[in-house]
Amino acid sequence: MITAFILRALDRRTSIVLAVILGIGILLPVLNLATDPSSPFHVPTYVLTLLGKYLTYALLALSVDLVWGFCGILSLGHGAFFALGGYGMGMYLMRQIGDRGTYGNPILPDFMVFLNWKELPWFWYGFDHFWFAALIVLLAPGLLAFVFGWFAFRSRVTGVYLSIITQAMTYALLLAFFRNDMGFGGNNGLTDFKDILGFDIQADATRGALFFASAAALALGFWICRAVIASKFGKVLVAVRDAESRTRFIGYRVEGYKLVVWTLSAMMAGVAGALYVPQIGIINPGEFAPANSIEAVIWVAVGGRGTLIGPIVGALLVNFGKTWFTSGMLAEYWLFVLGGLFVLVTLFLPKGVVGSLMTKGSRKPVEKPIEDVVAPGVAAGQAAE
Amino acid sequence: MVDMISRFKTLLATLALVFLAAVPAAHADDLKPLVDGLGKSGYAALKDAVGALAATGDPAVAPILQSLSAGDLYVRKSDRAVFAATKAEGGYKLTDPATGADAGTAASGEIDKIKVNNAVREAVTAARGSLTLMSPDIAKRRAAAAEMFRNGDPAQIPLLDQALAKETDAGIAATLQLARAAAILKSDQPDADKIAAIAVLQAKGGRDVLGQLTAIEASSTDGAVKAAAANALSSIRGTLKLWDGAQNILYGVSLGSVLLLAAIGLAITFGVMGVINMAHGEMVMLGAYTTFVVQELIRNNVPWLFDWSLAIALPLAFLVAGLVGVLIERMVIRFLYGRPLETLLATWGVSLILQQAVRTWFGPNNREVGNPSWMSGAFELGNLTITYNRMWIVVFSLVVFAALMLVLKRTAFGLQTRAVTQNRPMASSMGIRTPWVDALTFGLGSGIAGIAGVALSQIDNVSPNLGQGYIIDSFMVVVFGGVGNLWGTLVGAFTLGIANKFLEPYAGAVLGKILVLVFIILFIQKRPRGLFALKGRAVEA
């Protein structure tokens, strides 16, 4: 059933997107490893790592778009799911350090030795196995989203109220993870990683593999989203976004739909975070900052919400811009640009880059399949009515 | 704190000078052998010598002891005479410790410093306490009595009795009684006396008694005394718990007033207009920076006006933040009415721009905003300590709240605002210029945030990030209290403030905050429209 479900989504357009993402995922590491540094085709490792980071951001943006663009739930707390996934991976990487830490303790990570802890807290058990960490990367964000969503959607918290409490959620986690006695490294977070699955995390080949893994995860995420959106389930989501109470009166239990898509989206964000951490080399409570979550929302808005290509394009565009800006003389002015982006996109480009191009490109928008057309005046807020 | 200590030192030095001038020379001669006694070797001998000096009851002894504990006394090797010495060219300049008279100089090899250890220092402190007990100066006697109470030295009992007999001031006499009780508890007097002493301490109550009683309870071997002490302890602890509760409520009210100030502008823009303004915190920040600029100008030009700086900053902060608010409304928000999620994103962008603008202009670091004299210091109410700045902020928040209520309920502008927010087309057809009302209402909400910034600059760091710390809390207050209801905001702010402070002792500051957030999240599940929600078709439509 599931294979049928996922294969059904594999139309021409989706196949092309998947091929492009996977092609880049293979090509760049090959160019990095197989060419000489002097070759014009050589891709330096730092570029690979940077682009790998962008790909995980794109996956995060995709997960935000799935709930915002298609179901009208504006999450200002997806950074929390991303960070939880990141911590799951970070804990695995910490355990892989073994006795190579500064204090040489074979079991306890450095920060625990520093805090004078004598034994590993129970919630660190199992993280020496990769499969366990991978499971937690999916389950921790998923479970948080499920519990949070179960409460929120059941009592029909919608619109800005929901947005604000998602922000409060990630803020509460930010405060919690800053505490040393939480057992996640406090302020400094988890860092100084050595190995992943036995491979040196700094090695070019490992970097290439991580890049490919990020591309593959993005492709898989895109595919799953495509399958979800193409199904009747996806049509119900859009119905909820456009007219929530109408959907109820037709007999759909809206909270169930929201809960499923919300949890799925959180798990995608968790995977993105898990792939982000080994490439960046650190995870700290700063990832829970509300500002991070809102930044992910603006990637989606820039690219075009309610389309699946949009968030990917938006995440890449904005982050290229950020890297270019903050590495130059204008670094100080980046926040002006980012702030301006928020204002200008909401005022003048409500459909985002991709959404606007699609509307312009197709003369008969009425015949387009739903996911490519942004409804006139798509206002996620309308779903709240 | 440091300031107090240095002030205290100056006081001591002045006192010392007064004494030096008053002491007749002949008198000093009688002291001479005793002073030279300080030169004997060995800490025990030194301690005895201190006791002997103190026993004279001569006020002139006080400065000598002061010099001793300051490490200024030296003994001349040749004749074992004791002098106060200060470093001078080629050696030391000697003075008579009692009279301050010049006694020539000495090379550094000729004299030895008189070293003191803790036991000697304690003896000196006790001795000075006993000396000043007889002082004609009430303030000094009071300080000395308090000092004696803290030390509770059994050896001082006779002295205390003596002082008690002579004491005329009731307050000091009471303290002396306490000191006596404390001393008795440490002595080997009969149990009956000790139990009586415990009763005296229990009657006093308070935190400073706790330590002494705890020590007795722990060390006492006698059942009756131990029981009495335990009894007194539990009674005092009970009272203290009540005071702690009161103190927590006070802290909570203080935090609540800060939350109220931060949220009250939001209650207008979000609560009344339904506009979700993520740049609200930045309006607070602008108000705080306005205060900074005003204070800078006053410091540099008219320093005597400093105590008025906040009063001057208030209207300016209102104008600055209000004007920025009107600009934001005209340039951004008015295009987004009815699209709350877009408004949220756009105003977040505005907040980033404002933060960066302030950072570029004033720099990323904290700026110094001073407290005017009437905002500094504290006073005590029973066992409670209340700082003036906290108190004024509570008062101020209530005044702002009342003023806002008045504006909304009693003025034409308020009427128009309510008309527009309830039924825009109808208000518009009645000739109300709705765009202006929107802009001004938003300006009012922003301006009040600016005023809040003036107050918050007194207790928080003024930095470009100031506003971010308040935005989530403010939203929580408004949502918790019930959107569209100013009274809800008032109750919400103080409830959350007090809840926060009551949780802190058990859960710690950070965990307490998290618990409050979780509580609100759960609360919104139960009552999505807040504490004082409007009910009905209109709201749900």
Place this chain on the structure above:
Amino acid sequence: MTVTNEPTRVAHAKARDSLLYLDGVSVSFDGFKALRGLSLVIEPGEMRAIIGPNGAGKTTMMDVITGKTKPDSGDVYFAGDTDLTRMDEASIASLGIGRKFQKPTVFESHTVWDNIDLALAGVRKPFATLFHRTTKAEIARVEEILETIRLIDKRDWLAANLSHGQKQWLEIGMLLAQEPRLLLVDEPAAGMTDAETAETAILLKEIAKTKSVVVVEHDMTFVRDLGVKVTVLHEGSVLSEGSLDVVSADPKVIEVYLGR
């Protein structure tokens, strides 16, 4: 649906035979009484028109029946013994109560086809819809409904691009697709041309042959076209009931409509 009711609560014999049974229903919002002791009985297969001035409680009554608003007191039973006051909108819709809003609400960014397809009786659970494959029978049923509401040649249009009247019909089509036993229709003729209004009346009468219908309407011509029993609401309770001619002659109704 697994709603069980203790028999004592359905003491009224009348409730058992009726399709919809409201007794003594009261709702108040912050002191304002929207409904005060409203009682109403709809028989199976009956079509009923409900009229009343603004604020009479018509929409609140619909809200109570469809589970959007919970009554403060009173009984609401469907098909004899199903207590509607304990159910949410989705379960009530699944029982077979369809509702058309005053303002036409269709899913604007879906095609006409998808609008009907979503409303089609059948799968409602999230995972069922996730893996659902459209069957031939469903396609046939959607086509049939599109024929009925005369939108078959606009099947691939986005609902947003339909005219006002077409949206009204699309919404009625969605109601039909739900295969309800009872339809609640709020001002179906609002904003329609006279020709459209007449056609709508014919369409509703057609529907009423197989289902019970409750129509809330202001337009007296339309109500006359329907030619059914009329209930007049006023200030949250029933003022008068009977054929249109009977209620128009009722002095109480005349007073309410013409002022005192």
